Amino acid sequence: MPAMPRRILSLTLLALLLMATTAGATELRAAAATDGATLLLEDGRSLRLAGIEPAAPPMAAEPGDHWPLAEAARRALAELAVGQRLTVRGEARTDRHGRLLAQVERGDGLWLQGELLARGLARVHTRPDARALAREMLAAEAAARDAGRGVWRTRAYAVRPADPDALRRDRDSFQIVEGRVLRVSKAGGDAYLDFGEDWRTDVTVHIGRAALREFVAAGIDPLSYEGRTVRVRGWVGLRAGPLIEATHPEQIERLDGAGPPLRPAPRPSAPPPDLSDDEEE
Numbered sequence: 001m002p003a004m005p006r007r008i009l010s011l012t013l014l015a016l017l018l019m020a021t022t023a024g025a026t027e028l029r030a031a032a033a034t035d036g037a038t039l040l041l042e043d044g045r046s047l048r049l050a051g052i053e054p055a056a057p058p059m060a061a062e063p064g065d066h067w068p069l070a071e072a073a074r075r076a077l078a079e080l081a082v083g084q085r086l087t088v089r090g091e092a093r094t095d096r097h098g099r100l101l102a103q104v105e106r107g108d109g110l111w112l113q114g115e116l117l118a119r120g121l122a123r124v125h126t127r128p129d130a131r132a133l134a135r136e137m138l139a140a141e142a143a144a145r146d147a148g149r150g151v152w153r154t155r156a157y158a159v160r161p162a163d164p165d166a167l168r169r170d171r172d173s174f175q176i177v178e179g180r181v182l183r184v185s186k187a188g189g190d191a192y193l194d195f196g197e198d199w200r201t202d203v204t205v206h207i208g209r210a211a212l213r214e215f216v217a218a219g220i221d222p223l224s225y226e227g228r229t230v231r232v233r234g235w236v237g238l239r240a241g242p243l244i245e246a247t248h249p250e251q252i253e254r255l256d257g258a259g260p261p262l263r264p265a266p267r268p269s270a271p272p273p274d275l276s277d278d279e280e281e
Contacts, residue, residue, distance in 0.1 A: 028088070030081045036073025036121055038099070039081055046099040047086075049077075051137055052113050053125035053174055055151050069151055073121040080112055090132050101130055110269065117141045118268040120150020123157065125174060125233065126250045128214070134250040149268070159231070162195040162203040167242035176233045177244065178255070179203065184226040191215075191222040193230075193246075200240040205232050211247045218249045229255045 028047065030039040036054025039047045054077075055069035085107035092102035104112045113133070116122040117140035124137045144152055151157040160167060162179025179195045186192075189209035196202025207215060207222055215222060231253040234244040246252055 028086045030084065030086060032082060033074050033078035036070065036077055036116065039077065039086075041100075046097075047104070048095060048097075048099045048101050049113050049116070050093075050101045050103055050130035051124060051126050051133065052116060052122040054116070054122045055157075069121070069154070072150070073116065076116060076119060076121050077112070080106070080110070080115060086112075093129055095129075103132055113137055114140045115269060118144055118149075120144035120147075120152050123151065123174075123176065123233075126248065128211075128248045131248055131250045138250075138253065144268075164196065164202050164241045167203055167236055168238065170236045171238055171242070173236060174234065175236050175244075176231060177203065177236075178229065178231045180229045181225045181227065184223050186222070193222065193225055193232075196241075198241075202241045204239075204241060204243045205246050205252070206239075206243055207246045214247075215249045220249050225252070225254070231255055 029042045030047070031042045032040045034040055034046070036056070037049040037052055039049075041047055055067075055073040057067040057070055081104075087105050087107065088100075089103040089105050089111070092100050095101045106112065113122070114136065117124065117137055122141075124134070124141045126134050126137075144150060145159075160170065160175050160177045162177050167175070167177065181193045182196060183194050184191060185194070189212065191207040191212055192199065193205040193207070194202060195204070212222070232244055232246065232251060234246065234251055237243050237245070244251075
């Protein structure tokens with residue numbers, strides 16, 4: 001019997017030690033912001049804010065071109081995070097570049113992704129392994145877009161119509177596209193959302209077999225998009241006509257009957273940067 005309490009005590013101490021180690025691992029401090037979504041931590045690691053694409057020079061920009069919104073995004077992140085106690089919200093991953101990838105809050109509870117989106121200094125860009133809090137982020141982005149803040153004042157970031165000729169010019173860039181799905185077809189375990197009569201030239205969203213399982217797991221049948229107006233975000237490629245690869249359901253928003261966001265979008269804690277006319281593209 002005397003051995004039992006000592007064993008319990010040892011296990012309790014081990015559990016407390018593991019809890020302390022885990023808690024310590026999620027509390028970080030930033031030394032600098034290298035762009036509008038990346039922090040250099042005091043321990044030498046890089047932390048990428050998951051689920052967002054910061055303001056950056058457009059694809060057509062020349063090397064060395066001054067792009068005020070990109071610098072405004074970097075300055076805002078530095079102001080929000082450098083020298084602050086930061087906490088990982090949920091799970092942190094390591095991306096293919098060796099950076100931590102996470103949702104991040106300050107010690108006072110301010111959510112960094114939500115703040116940058118609310119200021120119009122980033123767009124939502126989820127990935128299969130980085131899509132937590134997608135609906136909250138989309139709500140924050142929508143509020144900034146409706147208010148015309150930051151990137152939403154510039155044509156470079158404008159939501160694109162599902163027009164094949166226009167989207168060809170956006171090849172190999174991340175875009176947000178809106179349009180009515182004319183038809184949905186399934187073939188060989190894949191699904192295709194067509195926005196025009198001729199799939200060989202019109203805009204298409206492709207949902208591959210693995211991604212289709214994610215849609216089904218989320219309770220979404222791609223056939224339900226037929227005849228609906230949707231907003232799709234992703235990289236624009238060309239396979240006959242312009243094509244966006246949908247790898248997870250959060251990339252596609254139904255704009256008719258989509259339902260309310262989970263909670264109100266956050267307001268920016270500081271006014272967004274005021275852009276002069278010559279900063280609009």
